[in-house]
Amino acid sequence: xxxxxxxxxxxxxxxxxxxxxxxxxxxxxxxxxxxxxxxxxxxxxxxxxxxxxxxxxxxxxxxxxxxxxxxxxxxxxxxxxxxxxxxxxxxxxxxxxxxxxxxxxxxxxxxxxxxxxxxxxxxxxxxxxxxxxxxxxxxxxxxxxxxxxxxxxxxxxxxxxxxxxxxxxxxxxxxxxxxxxxxxxxxxxxxxxxxxxxxxxxxxxxxxxxxxxxxxxxxxxxxxxxxxxxxxxxxxxxxxxxxxxxxxxxxxxxx
Numbered sequence: 001x002x003x004x005x006x007x008x009x010x011x012x013x014x015x016x017x018x019x020x021x022x023x024x025x026x027x028x029x030x031x032x033x034x035x036x037x038x039x040x041x042x043x044x045x046x047x048x049x050x051x052x053x054x055x056x057x058x059x060x061x062x063x064x065x066x067x068x069x070x071x072x073x074x075x076x077x078x079x080x081x082x083x084x085x086x087x088x089x090x091x092x093x094x095x096x097x098x099x100x101x102x103x104x105x106x107x108x109x110x111x112x113x114x115x116x117x118x119x120x121x122x123x124x125x126x127x128x129x130x131x132x133x134x135x136x137x138x139x140x141x142x143x144x145x146x147x148x149x150x151x152x153x154x155x156x157x158x159x160x161x162x163x164x165x166x167x168x169x170x171x172x173x174x175x176x177x178x179x180x181x182x183x184x185x186x187x188x189x190x191x192x193x194x195x196x197x198x199x200x201x202x203x204x205x206x207x208x209x210x211x212x213x214x215x216x217x218x219x220x221x222x223x224x225x226x227x228x229x230x231x232x233x234x235x236x237x238x239x240x241x242x243x244x245x246x247x248x249x250x251x252x253x254x255x
Contacts, residue, residue, distance in 0.1 A: 006046045007035055008073035010064045011080050013053035019169035020180040033184035039254035041193045049248040054240040057081045057098040065102050069109055076111040085134045096141045103149040114152045119162035124172045154186035161204050171226045
């Protein structure tokens with residue numbers, strides 16, 4: 001395995017680390033966990049995370065790509081397009097163009113680049129099943145682009161348990177700590193880090209079925225706590241990332 005000196009992560013809330021609390025009022029997330037795995041495997045690593053929650057693919061390209069290239073990464077992760085897929089208007093061609101441009105630029109700079117596919121949201125978000133088709137089309141495009149550009153893929157969408165609610169936080173939009181750990185393990189395997197295997201794909205234990213009344217109650221509570229505020233924010237043209245800066249804009253040693 002080649003030695004990596006500078007890892008830079010680009011993306012939105014998933015890459016930022018929501019909802020994987022770090023115990024200090026912030027978020028850890030799969031990018032932090034992946035960086036730690038690389039650092040342990042080779043005895044050190046510099047790591048920057050430019051991701052900001054709420055960003056669409058075009059915003060990641062316009063606001064993060066130049067900064068990432070300036071850090072001269074030899075390892076990068078790029079995960080974007082989720083916010084596009086769940087928006088009222090979804091321009092697949094535009095998203096593909098932005099992802100393609102970012103992948104090509106990072107690869108041309110000499111970086112080994114990794115990306116992810118998005119699990120089907122229908123099982124986690126029953127009221128959002130209409131977005132499953134969008135996500136499937138986006139995933140197919142991500143796989144095609146990665147193959148054409150020489151980008152490694154951690155194909156979460158091909159793992160049935162990736163949509164298991166036990167790996168998702170209460171807001172049903174972000175992975176929980178267990179989910180982030182699985183994603184980091186999938187990336188480590190895609191990079192072929194030493195002592196990695198496909199254990200991240202191990203199925204979760206079976207659970208008793210949830211009754212219809214209990215499920216409906218949980219769905220209504222989720223809608224009140226998370227869906228309606230999300231819809232209201234977007235109706236006003238606001239984003240959860242407005243005014244936020246990356247949590248780790250400079251390359252720092254992984255502790």
